[in-house]
Amino acid sequence: MQAAVPATAHQPCLDELKDLLGERLSTSTGVRDHHSKDESWHIPHRPDAVAFPESTEEVSEIVKICAKHRTPIVAYGTGTSLEGAVIPEHGGVVIDLVNLDQVLRVNPEDLDVTVQARVTRKQLNDHIRDQGLFFPIDPGADASLGGMAATRASGTNAVRYGTMRENVLALTVVLADGRIIRTSRRARKSAAGYDLTRLFVGSEGTLGIITEVTLRLYGIPEAMAAAVCSFDTLEGAIDTVIQTIQLGIPVARIELLDDVQMDAVNRFSKLDYPVRNTLFLEFHGTGDGVKEQAELVQSIAGENSGGEFRWATKPEERTQLWTARHDVTYANKALRPGCEIWATDVCVPISRLAECILETKKDLAESFLMAPLVGHVGDGNFHLGFLIDREDPKEIAEAERLNERLVMRALAMDGTCTGEHGIGLGKMKFLTAEHGEAVSVMREIKKALDPLGIMNPGKIFTL
Amino acid sequence: MQAAVPATAHQPCLDELKDLLGERLSTSTGVRDHHSKDESWHIPHRPDAVAFPESTEEVSEIVKICAKHRTPIVAYGTGTSLEGAVIPEHGGVVIDLVNLDQVLRVNPEDLDVTVQARVTRKQLNDHIRDQGLFFPIDPGADASLGGMAATRASGTNAVRYGTMRENVLALTVVLADGRIIRTSRRARKSAAGYDLTRLFVGSEGTLGIITEVTLRLYGIPEAMAAAVCSFDTLEGAIDTVIQTIQLGIPVARIELLDDVQMDAVNRFSKLDYPVRNTLFLEFHGTGDGVKEQAELVQSIAGENSGGEFRWATKPEERTQLWTARHDVTYANKALRPGCEIWATDVCVPISRLAECILETKKDLAESFLMAPLVGHVGDGNFHLGFLIDREDPKEIAEAERLNERLVMRALAMDGTCTGEHGIGLGKMKFLTAEHGEAVSVMREIKKALDPLGIMNPGKIFTL
Numbered sequence: 001m002q003a004a005v006p007a008t009a010h011q012p013c014l015d016e017l018k019d020l021l022g023e024r025l026s027t028s029t030g031v032r033d034h035h036s037k038d039e040s041w042h043i044p045h046r047p048d049a050v051a052f053p054e055s056t057e058e059v060s061e062i063v064k065i066c067a068k069h070r071t072p073i074v075a076y077g078t079g080t081s082l083e084g085a086v087i088p089e090h091g092g093v094v095i096d097l098v099n100l101d102q103v104l105r106v107n108p109e110d111l112d113v114t115v116q117a118r119v120t121r122k123q124l125n126d127h128i129r130d131q132g133l134f135f136p137i138d139p140g141a142d143a144s145l146g147g148m149a150a151t152r153a154s155g156t157n158a159v160r161y162g163t164m165r166e167n168v169l170a171l172t173v174v175l176a177d178g179r180i181i182r183t184s185r186r187a188r189k190s191a192a193g194y195d196l197t198r199l200f201v202g203s204e205g206t207l208g209i210i211t212e213v214t215l216r217l218y219g220i221p222e223a224m225a226a227a228v229c230s231f232d233t234l235e236g237a238i239d240t241v242i243q244t245i246q247l248g249i250p251v252a253r254i255e256l257l258d259d260v261q262m263d264a265v266n267r268f269s270k271l272d273y274p275v276r277n278t279l280f281l282e283f284h285g286t287g288d289g290v291k292e293q294a295e296l297v298q299s300i301a302g303e304n305s306g307g308e309f310r311w312a313t314k315p316e317e318r319t320q321l322w323t324a325r326h327d328v329t330y331a332n333k334a335l336r337p338g339c340e341i342w343a344t345d346v347c348v349p350i351s352r353l354a355e356c357i358l359e360t361k362k363d364l365a366e367s368f369l370m371a372p373l374v375g376h377v378g379d380g381n382f383h384l385g386f387l388i389d390r391e392d393p394k395e396i397a398e399a400e401r402l403n404e405r406l407v408m409r410a411l412a413m414d415g416t417c418t419g420e421h422g423i424g425l426g427k428m429k430f431l432t433a434e435h436g437e438a439v440s441v442m443r444e445i446k447k448a449l450d451p452l453g454i455m456n457p458g459k460i461f462t463l
Numbered sequence: 464m465q466a467a468v469p470a471t472a473h474q475p476c477l478d479e480l481k482d483l484l485g486e487r488l489s490t491s492t493g494v495r496d497h498h499s500k501d502e503s504w505h506i507p508h509r510p511d512a513v514a515f516p517e518s519t520e521e522v523s524e525i526v527k528i529c530a531k532h533r534t535p536i537v538a539y540g541t542g543t544s545l546e547g548a549v550i551p552e553h554g555g556v557v558i559d560l561v562n563l564d565q566v567l568r569v570n571p572e573d574l575d576v577t578v579q580a581r582v583t584r585k586q587l588n589d590h591i592r593d594q595g596l597f598f599p600i601d602p603g604a605d606a607s608l609g610g611m612a613a614t615r616a617s618g619t620n621a622v623r624y625g626t627m628r629e630n631v632l633a634l635t636v637v638l639a640d641g642r643i644i645r646t647s648r649r650a651r652k653s654a655a656g657y658d659l660t661r662l663f664v665g666s667e668g669t670l671g672i673i674t675e676v677t678l679r680l681y682g683i684p685e686a687m688a689a690a691v692c693s694f695d696t697l698e699g700a701i702d703t704v705i706q707t708i709q710l711g712i713p714v715a716r717i718e719l720l721d722d723v724q725m726d727a728v729n730r731f732s733k734l735d736y737p738v739r740n741t742l743f744l745e746f747h748g749t750g751d752g753v754k755e756q757a758e759l760v761q762s763i764a765g766e767n768s769g770g771e772f773r774w775a776t777k778p779e780e781r782t783q784l785w786t787a788r789h790d791v792t793y794a795n796k797a798l799r800p801g802c803e804i805w806a807t808d809v810c811v812p813i814s815r816l817a818e819c820i821l822e823t824k825k826d827l828a829e830s831f832l833m834a835p836l837v838g839h840v841g842d843g844n845f846h847l848g849f850l851i852d853r854e855d856p857k858e859i860a861e862a863e864r865l866n867e868r869l870v871m872r873a874l875a876m877d878g879t880c881t882g883e884h885g886i887g888l889g890k891m892k893f894l895t896a897e898h899g900e901a902v903s904v905m906r907e908i909k910k911a912l913d914p915l916g917i918m919n920p921g922k923i924f925t926l
Contacts, residue, residue, distance in 0.1 A: 109709055109814040152654040163652050165661070166629060181901040187810040188842045189626050190879035191615040191665055192897050193886055193923055194905045198628070198661030202654055219711040246572055248682040289752055347650040351572040379651045416653035423655055434655050438644040441912065442657045448911035449904065460656055 077144030083424025117146025159378030347419030540607030546887025580609025622841030810882030
């Protein structure tokens with residue numbers, strides 16, 4: 001049953017939206033609750049209403065109405081962000097793109113595809129697998145490709161295939177005044193004007209709403225093999241990663257899970273890996289190429305206290321392994337029922353990775369909070385997942401303290417406060433520490449493209 | 464001997480600059496002439512003066528003075544642009560960065576380097592070769608890395624290593640009001656705010672002046688082999704490229720030169736290749752990997768009317784081959800002494816490449832103008848080099864007509880008017896045809912970051 005429409009300053013806006021969308025504008029408490037949160041620890045906040053458009057043009061109409069009434073707008077994909085990016089802090093209208101779920105055009109001969117924004121990464125891969133193609137970017141969640149573009153997502157394959165930054169060819173975007181633009185064409189490269197594609201990738205809905213995404217695809221490699229390797233020491237595992245990257249070995253995936261994380265993974269995914277500091281690896285190439293890469297990395301691991309590789313070559317074994325990896329957030333939540341996950345996300349130059357991780361583990365050993373460590377270490381990116389009770393100010397304060405130490409450590413190493421989760425709500429206070437005066441340029445761009453400040457207000461920076 | 468200072472509306476600005484720079488501000492005719500042109504057919508235009516700063520801070524001081532007087536500013540590297548990007552159409556001050564020529568910091572363990580903007584690609588490679596490293600992006604000219612970033616340059620290695628878009632990690636930029644920003648840190652990936660790095664890459668000096676560039680580096684591959692292969696038909700050569708790319712074979716370079724271009728190359732570089740449609744190829748990897756790739760491509764070529772590969776494996780043979788390729792602009796000029804080169808630059812999705820090239824060759828066969836064809840065909844990018852007398856309106860008109868047909872053909876194929884040369888002066892009229900409403904967003908960004916319109920005015924678009 002639909003609850004009564006609440007009294008809101010945005011009522012005239014909602015009335016107009018109702019005329020446009022009918023039943024596809026919801027003000028029910030359940031729907032608003034569902035759109036009040038993401039997968040992070042950040043405090044939920046309900047929007048005034050949720051709109052369910054069915055096309056780019058309809059998104060444009062909604063934005064025009066909101067702009068007229070200066071009503072805040074938040075675009076919503078799968079709600080799997082980890083920094084509060086989709087939480088409508090200032091109320092207003094959430095635009096849920098759930099109906100924009102079509103794969104529009106696969107071009108196998110050009111290795112590209114155009115999808116609507118709410119197609120998820122798994123849905124896309126299911127769609128193209130029979131054509132021998134795959135899309136590599138894989139945040140843990142089965143996120144929407146529009147949301148992944150908006151947050152500049154990456155994942156386990158980024159070390160080989162890059163992030164959304166490298167793999168988005170073009171976007172369709174609805175701007176803050178309802179104009180619809182296409183940022184680029186399908187050519188693999190272009191020097192024609194400003195790189196609007198890259199400007200909107202990572203803009204977290206603050207400059208416009210992404211409704212279509214054109215992506216690079218890759219042929220499924222002739223051979224793929226995944227392996228798990230345990231190490232006597234954390235240093236040994238990290239040094240294996242560093243040496244592998246420095247030698248230019250084109251590993252497809254090289255992921256670190258510390259012993260705490262391995263324990264969580266075993267429990268949640270019913271696996272029996274040794275509870276030790278571990279690398280999950282994957283190699284892509286020709287049969288010979290994969291063998292060659294694997295032998296090289298195995299010999300590096302052997303010199304760094306690593307054990308034998310435990311192989312997963314059959315598709316179902318590989319899937320099991322990487323599903324377990326992708327589910328770490330859920331595995332971590334299961335360690336402490338009812339807890340929230342506060343995921344850190346620093347990324348540092350690879351030469352500083354061991355130092356950064358080891359100092360961080362020392363901090364952690366001295367804290368009462370528990371946090372498994374997992375990371376896309378080939379990129380210099382790793383996460384702690386603090387298991388917190390967000391009602392407990394002491395726990396929040398401690399997570400804040402540890403996170404701040406970690407971010408400042410990463411910045412001092414010429415790293416970033418967020419490798420892939422975005423600024424959202426959680427990293428705003430670090431943006432100036434990271435970018436200095438450059439933040440003023442970001443603000444000027446924001447003001448130029450969203451002069452009313454209605455696009456996902458209160459995210460990335462305050463104006 | 465320094466000529467008398469000319470009368471100019473910018474005299475008060477020049478006086479202030481003179482106080483700042485002394486002899487490092489030149490108003491001599493010779494120096495102004497040198498900075499009036501690039502390597503294109505575009506009509507030269509003298510600046511009022513040329514400044515030679517010695518640091519980022521001094522660039523900032525110059526910009527502040529110019530901003531105060533609303534004097535146009537054009538940044539100048541090696542003057543090797545091919546679309547008039549550095550021609551000071553509106554007069555004002557050219558800032559020649561020739562003194563910003565230092566490699567600031569090589570981080571071999573992180574595979575990155577920070578250079579001042581006027582370090583050239585060859586200078587960088589000479590500097591890092593002993594450390595087993597190289598930087599792959601290679602426009603024909605020995606361009607400055609700042610200029611290459613500003614025009615989003617690419618070259619023969621882009622098919623494997625990407626363009627400046629993928630290989631710039633961070634920039635130091637002097638903004639239109641003299642503020643100095645650093646766009647990013649050295650981490651391999653980041654989701655921290657708007658991607659200012661990519662915004663300035665390709666902005667052609669219209670948003671700010673790039674004074675330092677942090678670049679990705681690569682380990683010199685264990686094995687490298689280059690080969691030349693002639694084809695019975697142009698279609699055969701193009702189909703070889705298309706099939707190679709579609710199979711995902713990681714060729715490092717795959718360049719097409721038509722028979723006209725091969726003749727020019729032979730003459731200029733004193734070589735004896737068959738005067739036929741030809742591919743220049745290069746393979747990078749382990750010894751086995753290179754062998755495997757080469758065999759695959761050789762078999763594809765064999766099925767597409769290609770002859771035997773003629774190998775260049777010794778470093779000096781490889782250098783000779785690629786120097787000949789890089790010198791095509793000079794080789795083309797030598798075909799018709801005194802001529803200028805009008806280089807086209809479309810880039811299309813690879814599936815449309817054969818059609819695009821063959822229709823273009825048909826146009827060319829029916830024209831009185833001569834133009835060798837050369838291209839980074841693995842990216843879908845190719846160039847015609849019209850040999851024109853720019854004093855002859857008939858030749859200009861014909862080059863314009865053919866270029867327009869070519870650009871419209873590429874746009875109809877979802878391609879771009881410029882794969883790597885930039886918009887500059889020459890492609891401005893196609894920007895809206897390519898990007899539509901998105902151009903208005905570019906204009907809004909330009910106005911926000913350069914409200915006085917002093918940064919390289921009259922390039923990319925008029926305001």
